[in-house]
Amino acid sequence: MPETSYSESQALEEFSQRLSSYENFRSFYEIKPDAINSIIQDELDTDSQIRSFFFNQISITPPREDEAPRTLSLQYNEKTNGPQILNEYFRWTEEMYSQVLVDRASRAVDNAINRNKAKMDAHLRAHQDDIAARIEILQEEDKIRIAELEDRLEAEKQSVVASREERVRILEHAEQIASNLGIEKPTTPRDLGRQTQDRDVIYTEINSRGGLPLYFMGVDALRAEREVIEQNLEEDANTQEIRNIESQLQQLINNRTIETITNRENQTPFIEEYNNLRSQNEILSANIISPSEIDIVSAIHWAYQPNGPESPRSSLIIALSLVFGSMLGVILVFILNFIASIKKYKKQL
Structure with missing residues (x-):
């Protein structure tokens, strides 16, 4: 397509920027409000809640290497269907970005056709002269x-x-x-x-x-x-x-x-x-592309519901408490015995 040359890295970078954009997430909410209604509390400002949810709960991890995969993650509570929000947000962003690329290509083709038409009119006038x-x-x-x-x-x-x-x-x-x-x-x-x-x-x-x-x-x-x-x-x-x-x-x-x-x-x-x-x-007019023909990214692992919450984990907390409590008791006994030994030594002197 004329004026629409994208490398894989450029397309991926722009797609990642869209995923990281609050305006993009806000548009997602406006089109699919049911997807994240569980985080909205009626007595609070909706925009502030959505903004807080996006910046505090959603993150995209940049790759350490150019070809390494990027990770889109979400922290959520029991009332929120986190995997559904994350997957729908990813799919919706991909669809919108694909449409954006198609629209850019269509505009580029239309502009090229219009420029050619202007040149054709100029050649026709020159020929008539x-x-x-x-x-x-x-x-x-x-x-x-x-x-x-x-x-x-x-x-x-x-x-x-x-x-x-x-x-x-x-x-x-x-x-x-x-x-x-x-x-x-x-x-x-x-x-x-x-x-x-x-x-x-x-x-x-x-x-x-x-x-x-x-x-x-x-x-x-x-x-x-x-x-x-x-x-x-x-x-x-x-x-x-x-x-x-x-x-x-x-x-x-x-x-x-x-x-x-x-x-x-x-x-x-x-x-x-x-x-x-x-x-x-005529050749340019035949270049018709649909969003389904554009393959921007591939999801290696879709978001899924884990077997248990990552935090807080009660069993881990109890185990750690026992371990740290035992260690603290041993240290305390050691200190008391040390103090008693010092006092006894002083009396002998």
């Missing part, structure tokens, strides 16, 4: 990340628009060249007319590197592509990079970690210290 701080940190990090991704997304969209505008510019330039060359429909260098060997080589080199110049597509094709791009110039782009950014934004907007923590109905399963203290309280 940590959760609130963690959510704030996650939200702030998400806010910063969302702002960065939105900037990236806007930049990517602007890059797509710029690419489209650049394409329109290139198409316009090619369309002008095609118009100047009179190319209405898609054609090839050979279809433009008779060409020299050098020009064939040049077009062959251009074709081998990146294809024919755009103006060979012809005015009609170039104009059609340009008009379509211009019509869709401001439409939302859907590139792979844009899709990746939008996916990351959606994950941050719907942060499952924050959502899960916020939706928890009970935070205690996630607090290790809280659960350890709760387990300790």
Whole structure:
């Protein structure tokens, strides 16, 4: 039990002190007055009689050695049932002391449980504060990340628009060249007319590197592509990079970690210290002790009614009187003879 550690010597010493306590004996009388009513005289003060009886008639002998037994003794007259008083007083004191030890242990357990509950509440409040701080940190990090991704997304969209505008510019330039060359429909260098060997080589080199110049597509094709791009110039782009950014934004907007923590109905399963203290309280609550389980002392010899009174003993007194009377007579005769001898001696002188 917490805070209730007793050695055998400590328990025995405290029990002996209770046996030697007048207040303890007075409580015994109040609970069991019939046990010692034979010593009470109605015309005298009851408390004074009980006090006198206790201090004059009852004694407990301390042991000469630590492990030696202690003796509880009582001097009583014929009207008093001494053995019954002594045995009942011993049993009652033992029962009361056992209950005292049980009450101390129960209070110690209750105090330990209450301290653990206070610590559990403190851990729960600290955990809730940590959760609130963690959510704030996650939200702030998400806010910063969302702002960065939105900037990236806007930049990517602007890059797509710029690419489209650049394409329109290139198409316009090619369309002008095609118009100047009179190319209405898609054609090839050979279809433009008779060409020299050098020009064939040049077009062959251009074709081998990146294809024919755009103006060979012809005015009609170039104009059609340009008009379509211009019509869709401001439409939302859907590139792979844009899709990746939008996916990351959606994950941050719907942060499952924050959502899960916020939706928890009970935070205690996630607090290790809280659960350890709760387990300790369950173990402490199971520590139920009854007075019958406590063994404080054992009576080696119970008080019993002797065959005769220890005092006064008439036969012993008579025998001693005869012995001392005879001795006194012999001494007296010896003294008288001695005195007579002295007188006789003086007369002879």
